[in-house]
Amino acid sequence: MDKHSPIQITLEQRDDAVTITQWVYSTLRQAVMLGQLPPGRAVTIREMAALLDVSPMPVREALRQLAAEGALEIQGNRRVMVPRMTAMKFSELVEARIALESHAAGQALPYIDAQRLAQMRTLDEQIDAAEATGDAETVMRVNQDFHRLIYTANPHQVTMPLIESLWLQLAPFMRVAAAYLDEYYQIDRHHEAMDAITRQDPVALKLAVAADIRDGCAFASSPETLQQLLSA
Amino acid sequence: MDKHSPIQITLEQRDDAVTITQWVYSTLRQAVMLGQLPPGRAVTIREMAALLDVSPMPVREALRQLAAEGALEIQGNRRVMVPRMTAMKFSELVEARIALESHAAGQALPYIDAQRLAQMRTLDEQIDAAEATGDAETVMRVNQDFHRLIYTANPHQVTMPLIESLWLQLAPFMRVAAAYLDEYYQIDRHHEAMDAITRQDPVALKLAVAADIRDGCAFASSPETLQQLLSA
DNA sequence: TGGTCATTAATGTGATCACAATTCAAAGGC
DNA sequence: GCCTTTGAATTGTGATCACATTAATGACCA
CATH class of the missing domain: 1.20.120.530 (GntR ligand-binding domain-like)
Structure with missing residues (x-):
């Protein structure tokens, strides 16, 4: 399951008033902020879905939003990863x-x-x-x-x-x-x-x-x- | 079908090398750039999907990306529209x-x-x-x-x-x-x-x-x- | 005639499935 | 032993469906 390195992200409190997509988004965003996703590490939809115990759908939307904000990077291969720093x-x-x-x-x-x-x-x-x-x-x-x-x-x-x-x-x-x-x-x-x-x-x-x-x-x-x- | 005002957006050339989501994204982005989507006008997923002759799925992702870039605005009601200017x-x-x-x-x-x-x-x-x-x-x-x-x-x-x-x-x-x-x-x-x-x-x-x-x-x-x- | 309420239509959200492209790993050849 | 190739497994993409929520339409009443 763990493609390269095992990852451990802190799960936020789940609020029913908020959509699953938003919860996944803020959770992954915080994971990026806390450096819990190593740069260069491939972030796959299904892995995150399994990790957060949700369907792949909300993860897809959250990843796209994070990529639009520069938190993640979509490579030509359509793979998503935390950008490497130079x-x-x-x-x-x-x-x-x-x-x-x-x-x-x-x-x-x-x-x-x-x-x-x-x-x-x-x-x-x-x-x-x-x-x-x-x-x-x-x-x-x-x-x-x-x-x-x-x-x-x-x-x-x-x-x-x-x-x-x-x-x-x-x-x-x-x-x-x-x-x-x-x-x-x-x-x-x-x-x-x-x-x-x-x-x-x-x-x-x-x-x-x-x-x-x-x-x-x-x-x-x-x-x-x-x-x-x-x-x- | 036309909720408020009829909209006419210029369809870009479709390239098979590019995903449908990317095509929908650039098409809608250009529509925003050209002011073809009036500010305040509600932009619904299904309407855009029908207009572009694609399934709702790529439209959902494109709208979320455009919203993340500030081109569109997601209201509390979860509705998407072109932001109004002040x-x-x-x-x-x-x-x-x-x-x-x-x-x-x-x-x-x-x-x-x-x-x-x-x-x-x-x-x-x-x-x-x-x-x-x-x-x-x-x-x-x-x-x-x-x-x-x-x-x-x-x-x-x-x-x-x-x-x-x-x-x-x-x-x-x-x-x-x-x-x-x-x-x-x-x-x-x-x-x-x-x-x-x-x-x-x-x-x-x-x-x-x-x-x-x-x-x-x-x-x-x-x-x-x-x-x-x-x-x- | 204007406002309130109930019904109906429309919309966003999320899940599941199918398919093509890509990646990975083992087997084969040099 | 190292590189290439071929197979299977994984992944992203897109479609369709079900459901809860919201907006819209009409009827009803003051």
């Missing part, structure tokens, strides 16, 4: 994140009210707590929530789906990389961002967001280190 | 285009060689010819090819799918708008872009691309004009 692709994804997210932050700034800022502080504390206990997974997850909270303040925002697509493409590799170096000092860019919001300073906010992204991918600073992680 | 959303889409595409152009500049530049000149001439004959559809289509030619010069580029998503979301409305004002003087930003490429000037290229996008959506300069088009 050093250049990684760099491009990070630069795209910076361009898109700093823009999204600037567009959202006028809409961030005190309540949302308070929510951001709460998340920031959760991140600090998770960092203290070395819970890298929670750090990554809540950090995403922190960023999302900024961008979605803009009620007319259209970039969140694009940003999520970039996150999906980066996640499988970030997961691997985080396991190799979860200990690195990080200037608290979140406080810089929240200060900029308090001052309603768009330039400072965009710089803080950009710096936060760059810090989070800092292991890419030395190409040889990145190359080493890619071969792992 | 003035704020339009503005956000244009600003996102500028942020993403100017970034993509800057990242692609080092990879644009003489051959590609020559292709750009050819496309630019085609655009001028189409503008002379008032063929707005060809202008829009070749203009997209022109932009695509810039961004895809970067072999490691990851932003093209995101940009295409923005194009898909803007297209239905641009189509309507172009019909109302296809006559407006436009400074030739394409030459500015090609000059910047010749000089290998990334800042000038990004500015030219941004200006070209802004010019192409210039009817949004006055909010009342935009509002008028939206109500049409």
Whole structure:
């Protein structure tokens, strides 16, 4: 059954109010986010259907949607797999994140009210707590929530789906990389961002967001280190 | 059969080497691009299947993929329709285009060689010819090819799918708008872009691309004009 | 005549099946 | 021993069907 490597994905709680396709989609999406599907590993419809105990139909639709979002890749052979990362692709994804997210932050700034800022502080504390206990997974997850909270303040925002697509493409590799170096000092860019919001300073906010992204991918600073992680 | 308004979509040439799902996808995608599916119009699986003379299955997959790309919208009722445009959303889409595409152009500049530049000149001439004959559809289509030619010069580029998503979301409305004002003087930003490429000037290229996008959506300069088009 | 409700039609979802293409593995030949 | 080839098994694709949900139509009543 296990074609190459055995896979273990965490099953989400099944809600009857939601369609099976949506459940399969969010389950597989989370599996990609958590790096539970190794890059290059072939993801077949029937295998996933058996694993999730559903018919192949919802899996087909979920895979197509994930492929459209860049989380998965449909090869010419019509096979689906988690995309492999390259050093250049990684760099491009990070630069795209910076361009898109700093823009999204600037567009959202006028809409961030005190309540949302308070929510951001709460998340920031959760991140600090998770960092203290070395819970890298929670750090990554809540950090995403922190960023999302900024961008979605803009009620007319259209970039969140694009940003999520970039996150999906980066996640499988970030997961691997985080396991190799979860200990690195990080200037608290979140406080810089929240200060900029308090001052309603768009330039400072965009710089803080950009710096936060760059810090989070800092292991890419030395190409040889990145190359080493890619071969792992 | 026609639930609200009758629809007429241009059928693409069917290639046996390609799957039915892919053919349905590109056909529906082109229909969205050409504004043949009115915003707000419900797009049902069975209707499309009958229209394209295929089984509902490929239509289901194509619709889900288009929805993931933002070309279509799945409502809570699980119904699919072309998203409606609002003035704020339009503005956000244009600003996102500028942020993403100017970034993509800057990242692609080092990879644009003489051959590609020559292709750009050819496309630019085609655009001028189409503008002379008032063929707005060809202008829009070749203009997209022109932009695509810039961004895809970067072999490691990851932003093209995101940009295409923005194009898909803007297209239905641009189509309507172009019909109302296809006559407006436009400074030739394409030459500015090609000059910047010749000089290998990334800042000038990004500015030219941004200006070209802004010019192409210039009817949004006055909010009342935009509002008028939206109500049409 | 306008609004409410019940009936009917239509739609999305999910399952199962058939078929062609692809992949994999074992057997054969150099 | 290594490569090619041939067989079977697996896979993606597409079609058809059943069912629950939703939208639409008509009748009924105030």
